[in-house]
Amino acid sequence: MFRADEEFQHHLAPFQPSQPTYSQRYLVNDDFFGQKDPLSDGCPGPIFLYTGNEGPVTAFWNSNGFMKYLAEKYGGLLLFFEERYYGESIPTEECCTYLTTQQVLEDYVELLLQVKKDYNAVACPTIAFGGSYGATLAAYMRLAYPFSIQGALASSSELGYYDTAGWEAHNVTSLTFSEIIGKQYDKTEGCLKAIWDVVDLIDATDEKTILATFNFCNVSALKQMKSSIFTYGLEGLPQSNYPYPIGSMPAWPVDYSCSILTDDSIPLLQRAANVTALSMGYALDGDCLNTPEEGPGNIPGDGPGLSSWGYQSCTETIHVFNSIGRGGNGVRDFSYDDEIAKLKQICIDLYDQVPNTDVLAMRYGGFDIGRTTSNTIFSTGLIDPWGGAGISAQDGGDDAIERGVYFFAMEDAAHHLDLRGWNDADPPNVTATRNEEEEIIMGWVRAHATKSGNEYDKVESDGDIMENVVGALSYMMVY
Numbered sequence: 001m002f003r004a005d006e007e008f009q010h011h012l013a014p015f016q017p018s019q020p021t022y023s024q025r026y027l028v029n030d031d032f033f034g035q036k037d038p039l040s041d042g043c044p045g046p047i048f049l050y051t052g053n054e055g056p057v058t059a060f061w062n063s064n065g066f067m068k069y070l071a072e073k074y075g076g077l078l079l080f081f082e083e084r085y086y087g088e089s090i091p092t093e094e095c096c097t098y099l100t101t102q103q104v105l106e107d108y109v110e111l112l113l114q115v116k117k118d119y120n121a122v123a124c125p126t127i128a129f130g131g132s133y134g135a136t137l138a139a140y141m142r143l144a145y146p147f148s149i150q151g152a153l154a155s156s157s158e159l160g161y162y163d164t165a166g167w168e169a170h171n172v173t174s175l176t177f178s179e180i181i182g183k184q185y186d187k188t189e190g191c192l193k194a195i196w197d198v199v200d201l202i203d204a205t206d207e208k209t210i211l212a213t214f215n216f217c218n219v220s221a222l223k224q225m226k227s228s229i230f231t232y233g234l235e236g237l238p239q240s241n242y243p244y245p246i247g248s249m250p251a252w253p254v255d256y257s258c259s260i261l262t263d264d265s266i267p268l269l270q271r272a273a274n275v276t277a278l279s280m281g282y283a284l285d286g287d288c289l290n291t292p293e294e295g296p297g298n299i300p301g302d303g304p305g306l307s308s309w310g311y312q313s314c315t316e317t318i319h320v321f322n323s324i325g326r327g328g329n330g331v332r333d334f335s336y337d338d339e340i341a342k343l344k345q346i347c348i349d350l351y352d353q354v355p356n357t358d359v360l361a362m363r364y365g366g367f368d369i370g371r372t373t374s375n376t377i378f379s380t381g382l383i384d385p386w387g388g389a390g391i392s393a394q395d396g397g398d399d400a401i402e403r404g405v406y407f408f409a410m411e412d413a414a415h416h417l418d419l420r421g422w423n424d425a426d427p428p429n430v431t432a433t434r435n436e437e438e439e440i441i442m443g444w445v446r447a448h449a450t451k452s453g454n455e456y457d458k459v460e461s462d463g464d465i466m467e468n469v470v471g472a473l474s475y476m477m478v479y
Helices: 057-062 065-074 101-118 133-144 176-186 191-204 207-214 228-240 253-261 268-280 308-317 336-351 359-364 385-389 428-450
Strands: 004-011 021-029 047-051 077-081 126-131 151-155 376-381 405-410
Touching: 004 101, 021 057, 021 101, 047 057, 047 065, 047 101, 047 133, 057 077, 065 077, 065 428, 077 101, 101 133, 101 359, 126 133, 126 428, 133 151, 133 359, 133 376, 151 428, 176 191, 176 228, 176 253, 176 385, 191 228, 191 253, 191 268, 207 268, 228 253, 228 268, 228 385, 253 268, 308 336, 308 359, 376 428, 405 428
Parallel strands: 047 077, 047 126, 126 151, 151 376, 376 405
Antiparallel strands: 004 021, 021 077
């Protein structure tokens, strides 16, 4: 458990003392700090920082076992920073004038320096960790503020999806995300057909029956397409398709859902209700099911809504994805290409903002970040829909290893599985990836602490992705 739930006073516009301040939440655990042999320059130990993303920071703390393992083994200080406008870090009552990726990064740089001073650890090497958008933040922090951290592990970053100009060269299309989702369900014979049978049945069934069968709390879940809540849940499961149970979620939940949907001994509508409850983390015999309010019509997945992430979507992080369901291999039919004008109008109506799908790539680089950054690990799960545009070895250039840039592709790994703690059910490729990530990270730590460089053996595979194989090719650390 984190030992302290702290707050820091930031200016609304970072580094501008004339601006009002707000209270940013961050979590600290110093149980292990200084418990191992000290590093040079009077440093008690390394600092491991999680660059918090779109949600309460406690959620990321609870799901990140890898950093805790490293802190205990190497005497590290654990820091988890909460992103402004999420959790308890709310700068203004009205969302979200002071919310940009640049402002988030500047918050983290300023707060990190203060915490280092508080712990007499200014000379201590710091490694940033992040998953999903948090991975994007970790990678950007190393790229834009290399003096503040000595390396970054960016797990399951969506960086490539922001770089639409680079899609063609990487065989990415607007359908890539949905195609990866569909392939997971298509592994079970008859599952995709059952999904579309359910969609037809739900849309043809009266609201009263659906509310009773699915145990929804209110009719808001059924606005527009009544089947939307069912297909939204299916779209989310592949990201959490982990090989072991987590809370109420069973192991390999996609396979488990398909086993329910193809079970002819259960009425079809009841199968759909069971899978929807599973995907939302509910028990059908428990409390009624509150559906997430993500879209403007209160329909999950139908575009930016009234939330902090909705605002960020309208300014920086919107994704133009499409899905061909019936007749294709998706689980839902939609076309953001056809409806981009509609999405823009939604953003104008909600926030007076016009979305720019390429703004982050223009500011920090998209696929090209692999050629411009240093000391960064990009890890990707191959069954993760976000992995369809992951930063890979083809993006690193001939000098990637010399710059300390590494790429890992993990078979049978869902969204940032490598950041979770070790489990006996982990696929061998994930375990191997974590082992190598540990060696690379501690190489960066020792190189910074001793200012003498360090070697780590690695070999590049013949494929498009650098595989998890220890070999004979050594490199010099960048610090």
